[in-house]
Amino acid sequence: MDMHEHVHTADAQGRQDTVERLKRAGLRPTRQRIALAELLFGTADRHVTAEQLHGEASNAGTRISLATVYNTLHQFTAAGLLREVVVESGRSYFDTNTGSHHHFYYEDSGDIVDIDAANVAFAALPETPDGHEIAAVDVVIRVRPRDRIRRR
Amino acid sequence: MDMHEHVHTADAQGRQDTVERLKRAGLRPTRQRIALAELLFGTADRHVTAEQLHGEASNAGTRISLATVYNTLHQFTAAGLLREVVVESGRSYFDTNTGSHHHFYYEDSGDIVDIDAANVAFAALPETPDGHEIAAVDVVIRVRPRDRIRRR
DNA sequence: TCAACAGATTAGAATTATTCCAAGAATGCA
């Protein structure tokens, strides 16, 4: 009954870092943004949809509207804190890993898994179209469970 | 007033080929499917959305519902006549080029342009996850107009 | 030739993901 008196001290530092990170990105550290940032950056790299993240925030007791989740994901993306991954039409994934890397996409489960940039190298790439520059080179390796029964 | 008597003979062969192609794919050569197939495969390789194709068919005088366009695009894809390209969440493109190749995606205009498979070569690719096989390796090179004013 | 059945088409409703909007809060500088 008295053992949870000041649990917040455990996370106080992480929270302060989050606030700093938001400020550096030019975003006011509001209650909602802090909550989402902690969910997004508190653990290992991850890939989330707006709906998913909204669920997590709700479960964690943060009152936040879905519209705000969408707004925040886009703001974080614009600020370079997130990166949008397109692997499936009709659903947007946001990746907390903003470094150069690629993705496996599991067609059966819909899972997305990072591929380290070091594991993909190009021997040839086409010329960049005149007057343009490359914004990104995205590689998606789509995989599916191997057929047990081989067709012949 | 009498110079368009039997214009259909000009396209008769192409139409017959289309009918054959549909039959081989196990699809009944219906009026709608024939019309869409001719729009899709009548000219050079192209990338279309359902909405676009529906508009073209309507303009060409073919009465066809949007639902049928969606059905047909998916059936053609399942039959290997089309390939779906995912470059933008929220909008599906279908590519009449089903061979191995990749894409430029123009972020400003939304245009999609084929890159011949010969122009993309890998020096390294990660191992395929256990129990899985590769369905496809999709490379999307996202380009944007080059900044005139270089930041320093 | 044609009946009959499987397969195809359709209008419109339903669903899903996302964005828009206007109004009420929260934030942080002066």
Added chain:
DNA sequence: TGCATTCTTGGAATAATTCTAATCTGTTGA
């Protein structure tokens, strides 16, 4: 503290796509 600015929000609006149930068409076998 006092505001101006920026945020958040519920709910309506939009967009792409899928579903549904009724109707129609293509094909096949007698």
